[in-house]
Amino acid sequence: MFDPDELEALAEAVRTLELGFVDLNETRPGASSEDVKAVLLRTAERLRDNFPYHHPLYVGQMLKPPHPVARLAYALAMHLNPNNHALDGGRASSAMEKECVAAIARMFGWEACLGHLCGGGTMANFEALWVARELAPGKAIVASSQAHYTHARLSAVLGVPFRSIAADATGRLDPTALERELARGDVGTVVATLGTTSAGAVDPLPRILALRERHPFRLHVDTAYGGYFTLASNLGAEPRAAFDGIGTADSIAIDPHKHGLQPYGCGCVLFRDTAVGRIYRHDSPYTYFSSGDLHLGEISLECSRAGASAVALWATQQLLPLVPGGDFARGLEAGRDAALALHAALARDARFAPLLAPELDIVVWAVRAESASASSARARAVFEAAADESLHLALATFPRAMVEPSGAISRWDADQVVCLRSCVMKPEHGQWMDEILSRLDRAAAAVIA
Ligand SMILES: Cc1ncc(COP(=O)(O)O)c(C=O)c1O
Numbered sequence: 514m515f516d517p518d519e520l521e522a523l524a525e526a527v528r529t530l531e532l533g534f535v536d537l538n539e540t541r542p543g544a545s546s547e548d549v550k551a552v553l554l555r556t557a558e559r560l561r562d563n564f565p566y567h568h569p570l571y572v573g574q575m576l577k578p579p580h581p582v583a584r585l586a587y588a589l590a591m592h593l594n595p596n597n598h599a600l601d602g603g604r605a606s607s608a609m610e611k612e613c614v615a616a617i618a619r620m621f622g623w624e625a626c627l628g629h630l631c632g633g634g635t636m637a638n639f640e641a642l643w644v645a646r647e648l649a650p651g652k653a654i655v656a657s658s659q660a661h662y663t664h665a666r667l668s669a670v671l672g673v674p675f676r677s678i679a680a681d682a683t684g685r686l687d688p689t690a691l692e693r694e695l696a697r698g699d700v701g702t703v704v705a706t707l708g709t710t711s712a713g714a715v716d717p718l719p720r721i722l723a724l725r726e727r728h729p730f731r732l733h734v735d736t737a738y739g740g741y742f743t744l745a746s747n748l749g750a751e752p753r754a755a756f757d758g759i760g761t762a763d764s765i766a767i768d769p770h771k772h773g774l775q776p777y778g779c780g781c782v783l784f785r786d787t788a789v790g791r792i793y794r795h796d797s798p799y800t801y802f803s804s805g806d807l808h809l810g811e812i813s814l815e816c817s818r819a820g821a822s823a824v825a826l827w828a829t830q831q832l833l834p835l836v837p838g839g840d841f842a843r844g845l846e847a848g849r850d851a852a853l854a855l856h857a858a859l860a861r862d863a864r865f866a867p868l869l870a871p872e873l874d875i876v877v878w879a880v881r882a883e884s885a886s887a888s889s890a891r892a893r894a895v896f897e898a899a900a901d902e903s904l905h906l907a908l909a910t911f912p913r914a915m916v917e918p919s920g921a922i923s924r925w926d927a928d929q930v931v932c933l934r935s936c937v938m939k940p941e942h943g944q945w946m947d948e949i950l951s952r953l954d955r956a957a958a959a960v961i962a
Contacts, residue, residue: 519581526589564905569945573907577938580774586828587821595820598810599800606820607809609827618783620835622760627790628783629809634737635663637766637782640814641733645702646673647792652701655694657686659709682918683869684714695728702731707755708739711909713875718755733764739873740767744842747849752872769826779822844940848874851942858950864961866921874937879921888922889931898956909934
């Protein structure tokens with residue numbers, strides 16, 4: 514939320530910005546009219562019909578409040594509403610975008626690369642798969658069955674064959690199954706997901722990379738959710754090794770609007786080889802005229818893009834640099850510690866059965882029941898009962914292979930089970946864990962005799 518001090522800081526920043534245009538006569542409309550205020554209040558009323566995403570009792574889907582500095586910088590940029598397509602439309606904000614993207618790339622060990630911000634993870638993956646198709650036309654794209662659903666759809670949009678590879682019981686891509694696919698000889702690109710959407714599982718990148726020696730392929734790392742965890746000091750050995758290998762990828766998708774404390778509309782795609790910029794070559798006789806420097810629209814599939822997203826991200830990275838041991842990294846570590854605490858408490862609770870130990874900060878658990886269908890029904894009921902306790906969880910469906918090892922179910926009358934899922938993304942979740950657990954206990958008691 515904007516607090517009064519923050520609003521005062523914003524007003525001062527707007528005055529500072531206006532000094533840059535002091536030679537101009539004022540042309541903007543004056544202060545808000547009563548009509549604007551009335552509509553704004555009605556808007557606020559409409560927005561009440563939401564779950565409280567900003568509050569620690571929201572521990573459901575991947576939703577994390579933007580940092581105050583991101584919100585303020587975004588609002589400040591609205592004074593100009595720059596467009597980072599061309600330097601002509603967003604000179605300062607394009608320079609800020611280039612700095613932000615370079616800082617994200619450095620986090621993965623890339624000193625020079627091609628990249629830019631984009632609408633989100635789907636768009637970042639789309640560009641990466643499009644570039645892959647241009648470099649290896651006709652070749653297939655493969656990803657694990659736990660990869661984000663949009664990879665299959667994006668491949669269809671691109672007219673590229675897509676094949677899904679089995680995930681193992683821990684939700685990670687199975688390298689043996691991958692090798693079988695690679696042996697077919699038609700795979701151009703492998704998508705490795707470092708932080709799956711449903712369970713936060715981290716594909717075994719070192720083992721995937723080892724296969725590249727026998728079967729050359731292009732590697733795209735979808736780390737839209739997990740990417741920033743490369744800064745965390747409290748990962749297990751296997752995810753750590755996977756994150757340490759990201760720099761060997763050909764392309765990377767990472768979402769500042771997931772764990773980077775940004776408003777939605779902020780994804781990022783990076784390419785190791787700057788020469789892929791030629792694939793974007795196009796004529797735009799009406800946009801690039803004020804400078805011979807790189808206009809980000811020259812290396813982006815989208816045309817108009819919010820300069821404000823770059824401004825907000827730049828301000829956030831100024832305050833919270835992307836370095837191990839820094840405040841930003843500590844925030845991620847705190848969420849992961851809270852996820853581990855939740856996992857440990859669930860493992861002690863006879864009513865529940867966690868599927869896997871969290872590799873990042875997502876916890877998934879089944880509700881013990883006699884049959885798979887009864888377990889799914891109970892998970893749905895606990896989800897509803899928790900919401901009645903103002904505790905907001907999420908649900909996710911998992912295949913039998915991922916649920917069976919938990920021992921939650923005795924009779925398999927369905928191939929899939931609905932489980933409870935929590936993205937423990939907020940650093941404050943640690944302090945709130947006792948409260949979260951006591952509300953979950955009440956919700957479970959209301960459902961399970
Ligand atoms: C691993 C992964 N890739 C891609 C996406 C899609 O990102 P977006 O929703 O920003 O388009 C998500 C979203 O949750 C994700 O978790």
